[in-house]
Amino acid sequence: MNGPVNRISQPSVLVAIVNYRTAGLAIDCLDSLVEEMKAHPGARAVIVDNASGDNSCGRIASAIKKRGWDRWAKLVASPVNGGFAQGNNRAIATDRAAGGSPDYVWLLNPDTRVQPGSMQALLKFMDDHPRAGIAGTLLKDRDGQAWPYAFRFPSLLGEVERGARFGPVSRLLRNHAAVQEMGREPAPVDWVSGASMMIRAELLDSVGPMDESYFLYYEETDLCLQARRDGWECWYVPQACVMHIAGQSTGLTGKDAVVRRMPAYWFESRRYYFLKNHGRFYAMTADMLWIVSHLAWRLRRRILALTDHDPQGLLIDFVKHSALLKGESPAPGKPLGSR
Known part of the structure; x- marks a missing residue:
């Protein structure tokens, strides 16, 4: 694997957002990107609507036009709901078909809000760590409570810990538990949440796009595993922060x-x-x-x-x-x- 050249001065960043019946949240997500886009002229966003069937396309398109975001934001209406991986792949393919050649792809859920300076924090980290192919951010809930976690790859002992839910077992298998509490400094991890994940474009060129056989869940885990096998590193970078109102597209929220x-x-x-x-x-x-x-x-x-x-x-x-x-x-x- 060859190390990337230094492009931090004017990096090209594609923000990919996949929407499914959460137009209001997706618009708020785009709004949180306004200052990031001003600070990074080489950045743009493609939002793919996964056949929501609820006028999401109309609402998002109207917001992009009325708020002057059309300089950096583009809406794509997918004829089918092919899932998270397929939606993100469509966003990347759309950008490249239009002549885009991003250095980085930042996957964001529509129910996220980017905190100021997060794009710069990720870009600086990636530039300082040429073997980092994927970087995830600190996530916070809507009340501002930090969710400082990354994950270990699924394993046999991890399945035992997850199924047993018993203190002594969890302590014995703590190094195999899926959820890994993180500190305040960047650290290498197995995988990070696809709700906010920056990917080096060279990694996608090397290991290929996200596997579209996954409809939802495990696709980011799989991508991080393929990256690991190809020699790339995955990092948790808490200096970049994104608010995440978890589960809005899936309906699995709160209680x-x-x-x-x-x-x-x-x-x-x-x-x-x-x-x-x-x-x-x-x-x-x-x-x-x-x-x-x-x-x-x-x-x-x-x-x-x-x-x-x-x-x-x-x-x-x-x-x-x-x-x-x-x-x-x-x-x-x-x-x-x-x-």
Whole structure:
């Protein structure tokens, strides 16, 4: 892997935003980018509407025109809702078809607000760390509460920790737990949230675009894994900060995120990730370890009369979509569990 040339003086940045029925939030996200765009003339945004069917396109297009954002913002109406990966790939392809050649692509969820100076913080970090192919930011909720976490790649022991939800087990397997609490300084990590993720364009040229077989969830995990295998680093950079009103596009927000049934595409994406990256035997083993650990948690919950905060039908849905019962991979470009 060759190191990139120094382009921090006038970097070309593409901000990619995928909207699905959250026009108001997407407009607010664009509004938060105004000052960033003024400070970085080489930056622009492409927002892809994933067939929302609720006049999102009209509202976003009107805001772009009326507020004078058309110098740097472009709306693309996708005829289908192909998911997060496909939407972002469409944004990148649209920019390149128009002659764009970005040095960096910054993925932002429509329910995010960029804090002032965050683009510069990311660009400076990437320029100072030529092996960094991906950088994630500090996230804050709408009340300003920091969410200082990054993630470890899914693993067999990680599935045990996730399923058991038992203090002694979590302490024993703390170095395998998926969620990793971070400090105040930049640090290398396995993967970061796709809600705010800056990607070096050279990485995309090397490992390819995001895998469109994922409809939603695990696609950024997969991208970070492919980057790792190709010799790139992924970093958590808390000097850049983005407010994230989590789950607005999926509908999994607040208390509903605990109570509501998890969508089929989450389980489909999880299974595909393990099958693609580790093979059928590993995927089946991961499923068995989670199921056994989860059953142990359910038994402990009953004995201790603990409150059940699991999503409805969690175990049944997990088994139904597991590699134990379904081992196929999707056809290229056809997302699993798409709607």
